[in-house]
Amino acid sequence: MLTTSFATRDLSSCDQFDSWRDWYRTVFEMAADATVSGGFEAANSNWIIGGLTVSEVASPPVAVARSRPFVRRNPVDHWVMTLSSQSASEVAVRDRRFRVPAGVPFFLSLGEEMSIRREVGESRMQILLSRDAFAGSEPLLDASVGIPLHGPRGALLADFLRMVKASLPALSVEEASRLKDAVQAMLEACLAPSDHPLGMAEKPMAATLMQRVRKAVARHLYSPSLGTAKLCREAATSRSQLYRLLEDQGGVAQYIQRRRLSESFAILCDTSRDFSIGRIAEMLCFADASGFSRAFRREFGITPKEVRLAALGGLPPSPPSRDDFGAGQFRDCLRSL
Incomplete structure (x- = not known):
C-alpha cells in the first residue's frame, strides 16, 4: 500500500x-x-x-x-x-x-x-x-x-x-x-438494480459495448487498418450498433481521429520522445503533416509546433507525471491504478 x-x-x-x-x-x-x-x-x-x-x-x-x-x-x-x-x-x-x-x-x-x-x-x-x-x-x-x-x-x-x-x-x-x-x-x-431489470439493462449494455470499443481503439490506435470493420470484429457488434453508439461522438471516423489526436498531444508534451511532427502524423495514420496540423488545431485551438515548443520550454499544456509519490500532482496518485 x-x-x-x-x-x-x-x-x-x-x-x-x-x-x-x-x-x-x-x-x-x-x-x-x-x-x-x-x-x-x-x-x-x-x-x-x-x-x-x-x-x-x-x-x-x-x-x-x-x-x-x-x-x-x-x-x-x-x-x-x-x-x-x-x-x-x-x-x-x-x-x-x-x-x-x-x-x-x-x-x-x-x-x-x-x-x-x-x-x-x-x-x-x-x-x-x-x-x-x-x-x-x-x-x-x-x-x-x-x-x-x-x-x-x-x-x-x-x-x-x-x-x-x-x-x-x-x-x-x-x-x-x-x-x-x-x-x-x-x-x-x-x-x-432491485426492480425493472430489463428497463435498466440498456445503459449497462451500452456501457459494456463502449468499453469494448474503447479498448479496441487503444489496441489499434497506430494501425492504418483501424476502422468500422475492425471495430465491429473486435467489439463483437454490428455496424448499426456501432454507428448508434458513436453517433454522439460524431461517428466512427471522428471518434478514432479524436483518440489519435489526444495521443499525439501526449507525445508532443513528452520531451523524451523527440519525434518530428511529420513522424507523429505518420505514426498515427494521418495522410500528411499539414492535414494532421489542421486537425490538431481544430481540436485543441493550438498547433502541434506550439505544444512542442511549450514542452521544450518547460511549460507543457499537459505536464508529464512524476514517478515519485511524495511530490508532483494528484494525478500521480492514480498512476498505479
Whole structure:
C-alpha cells in the first residue's frame, strides 16, 4: 500500500490556492468559490492499493470541473465515489444538474465532462476506481454515474466508505490485498438494480459495448487498418450498433481521429520522445503533416509546433507525471491504478 499527501498550511497565504490548484491541475480544472486573499489552507491524503485510491480532502469552498477539451488533453477515466460530510454538492454531468445533500454518496466518471461546486468548506472522502481493476463492475458503475444514492443502500455504502477510511492505517499487507475485492462486492450489492431489470439493462449494455470499443481503439490506435470493420470484429457488434453508439461522438471516423489526436498531444508534451511532427502524423495514420496540423488545431485551438515548443520550454499544456509519490500532482496518485 502506497500513501501520499499534500497540504498548503506551511505555504505563504498568497501561494496556497495556486499550489492546491497545481496539485490537481492534470485531473481537475479548479476555481476558488470565494476570495482566497486570506489564504487557502487545504490538505489531501491518499491510500493507493492495487486498483483503487482512497482519498481524504479538507478544503475551503471550491469548484472543480472537467470540460470536454480538458478531458481530451488529460485522459483519466477512473470512476469516483464521493461522500461529503457537511456541504451539499451542486453537480452537472450528462446534461443534468442536481444537488446532492451532505452524507449522500454519488458517482462520477473522470472520462466524462462534469463539474462540482461546493459552497461550504469541509472534509470529504472519495474512492477512485480504475476501469481495468473494476472492469467486471463496469455496467453497474457506468449506470450509476450522476445518480445520488439516496435511501438505505446509499447509507450503507456511506458507512462502508467511512469504515474503510478509518481502518486503512491499521491494515496488514494481507488485509490490504483483499480490500479491492471487498470494495467491489459492496459496490455490486449496493448498486445492483432491485426492480425493472430489463428497463435498466440498456445503459449497462451500452456501457459494456463502449468499453469494448474503447479498448479496441487503444489496441489499434497506430494501425492504418483501424476502422468500422475492425471495430465491429473486435467489439463483437454490428455496424448499426456501432454507428448508434458513436453517433454522439460524431461517428466512427471522428471518434478514432479524436483518440489519435489526444495521443499525439501526449507525445508532443513528452520531451523524451523527440519525434518530428511529420513522424507523429505518420505514426498515427494521418495522410500528411499539414492535414494532421489542421486537425490538431481544430481540436485543441493550438498547433502541434506550439505544444512542442511549450514542452521544450518547460511549460507543457499537459505536464508529464512524476514517478515519485511524495511530490508532483494528484494525478500521480492514480498512476498505479
